[in-house]
Amino acid sequence: MTPILELSNICKWFGEKQALNHVDLSHKKGEILCLLGSSGSGKTTLLRVIAGLETPDAGRVCFDGQPMTGVKTWRRRFGMMFQEFALFPHKNVLENVGFGLKMEGKSHGAIQRRAKEMLALVGLDGFEKRDVASLSGGERQRAALARSLAPNPRLLLLDEPMGALDRTLRERLMIDLKEIIKTVGTTTLFVTHDQGEAFAISDRIAVMGQGEIKQNQTPENLYRRPASESVARFLGFKNIFPGVADQDGGAKTELGRLSPLPEKKRPGQDIMALIRPEAGRWMDHETLTLDEKSRFMEPVISGRVTQRLFRGTHYQTCLETEQGTCLHLDMASAPQVGESARVALLRDQVVLI
């Protein structure tokens, strides 16, 4: 399927600072694509360029084969939902949701019908006459979503749609948001700094940093194989060690020779070894099944426990190796702080990048 949205070579400067650096991106119809990155990575700027709220200094935005250059925001028919929702304070919920339809010149009856339909979709039936100031955070978010979906936009842009909500509310609304978008089937681009959100909602994730797209992958592949150290660190991985690849698909690192599942790396190539937190098993405390044993790699790493936090499902542990580096591992059980321990690593939980 040909992509419906295509960005090529987008550059944007704010004074001395380059916010977007030659960005190329394509997006398939009906999919949810997430722009994931920390603050200042350029993700919101990219979203605003697509919406036409910023003019790129170079590059082109194409939608459905049509170049968007020179097409004003109000003619693009893209829906956008803002972080603080930006509901019109002088209009009630129904008037907010109906605003886009009114701009299209729809009749009063059609506006009423469609707006009510959208409110029902987001679970706000009965809120028509309510003042937006009286809505809770979650209700505002729903109203904003209904407003951006009502004119049936060709593309839905969401800027940190959960950013203004508290943790528990987020979890619930995340699921609802995905369901609603999938029901309507709108092609969606959404910006977040929260990888949990990105993994839960997206069909694809584009990780952004320093105004560039660092990696564009499905959530599963992104988690399994981050393309670079910076992506891995952004995803929250802590055990990343530089090393050199060898002929047998392993690598030499400060922890010794690691032999994960064979990788296509050129011998002598500089690599990063990523050890997932769930990779470790205690050699002295746990009995390993035969099957598991074959899944472990040499060497067994020994060290001293310097941190042990109980996290409900696991212990968040820090093992200081003899070389003085720290290995962060999530373990089912853990010795006390200060005790020595030996740990073996699961082959399939170690990746060379």
Place this chain on the structure above:
Amino acid sequence: MAASMATGFKRLKYPILFLIPPLLFLGTFYFYPLIKIVHLSFFSQGPWNSASLKTLFAAPFFLKMIWFTTWQAAVSTLLTFMFALPGAFIFARYDFFGKSFFRSLFTLPFVLPTVVVAAGFDALLAPQGLINGVLAPGLGLSGPLINLEGSIWIILAAHVFYNYAIVLRLTGGFLENIEPEIFEAAQTLGASPLKLFASIVFPILKPVLAASGLLVFIFCFSSFGVILLLGGTRFATIEVEIYRQAVHIFNLPAAAALSLIQIGFTFGIMWLYARIQRRHSIPLNPKPRLSRGQGHVPTTQNTTGERAMIAGHLILTSIFLGAPLLALLVGSFSGGDGPSFDFYRALGENRVDSVFFAPPLESMVISVKFALAATVMAVGLGIPGALFLSRTRGFLTAFFDPIFMLPLSTSAVTLGFGFIIAFDRPPLNLRNSAALIPAVHCLVAFPFVIRALLPAIRGVPNILRDAAAALGAPPLATWRAVDLPIIRRAVFTAAVFAFTISMGEFGAASFIARPGAPTIPVAIYRFLGQPGAMNYGQAMAMSCALMAATAAGFIFLDKTGSSRIGGL
């Protein structure tokens, strides 16, 4: 004693006691004169003899005057909007170099005494003024190029000058608080610029436009100093007419009747204003938009066109607002031939041809003394008043807060007039008392003092007290460490307010000031009314001195961020 004060601040057993001093003061110096005005308008010649009133209302000049008062206020308001709205948009929507400096600079005219503003426009636009002085010889003209002295244009210009800041700060502050995303959201929903303005920008701004419009209108409607000094004999607002009837013609019943009309108008408009403000919660103190952290979009660089527009507006406004003040300065420093300090030197001399028995320098001393007295009184009454409001709740606060604000919606001229008819015979014969001017200035400053003190006294966070107590501070130490510094700063702010207001006040002082002891604004007014270059020059020099004093007060308040009290 300090210990008992500490507990006194914390737990006031009888807050009602704090109400007594301000209430006594307002009763004597506000309500009593008001009652006298009512009494004089209706019962001046025995019970219900309204013959003189009938004559007044039947006179054609009367309707003409009301009409003039109204239309000049309406036109001034319209012109102020035309001039200040672009500024409000620019200040709210763009970032540019020196923004806070220009914002303060453009607010300065609002705090200048009316007499200074009038003198400035006279110095700029009169036949012997700066523009004619520079342009007429340059163009080879024999007469003045423009002569706006005594014309409606100079009045309108002075009103726009004076009120520019109201629209700039109120509308601009409101606009600044609206998230820009609201406008962007409308755009993504298909609103073209025209529709965006009609369906989003204008409806959102409507209440604040109405509120600032009403404020400007009421200020122009009650315009006194500007009209009296610049309007010549052709123009009179109700305020000016009150002055003429009372001081020149000595028709006190007519002046009283006009005062009642004026009071009725101002109260009505202030009531409307308060209603709009409450209904739409237009913040009196516009807060800067919270800086947004995560996901904040860097401000877009201004395009060349936008930069030209901003620069153009700043330059034009600076010229318009700066020219009268510059003209004052030039006027005060120009001697017979070339720059000189003659006029300033003359301020200290007791000149034979001077209209005063005392040298002008003495009026400065008098003004400072009066201002100090008014400040002490206003703060001394404001502290118990604010304490009372902060310690009570519900009905009492809701009732007395507006009562304390009443002097704000009564024009200085009506206050001054009320004073001369109320305190000229027993039981309160204060006709020759030096206390009258400080009293009336205290009355004018009192609402500002309350507004300056109240947030500070209310806002001393209990958590700070608890923190100090948890750190082992006994009650007295806690009060010293927490309450005192916060309140002390507010008291100082309130004092600067009161002092600055008293120094520049003209309307009331023009009634009450004794001939031998004029305040600075009154002295400026008299100097301007006398022929001769020396009198004119001295008026310029005194205006400059007063301008400097007011500006210093304003800069202090602006720097401490307290200039927004009372609307700006």
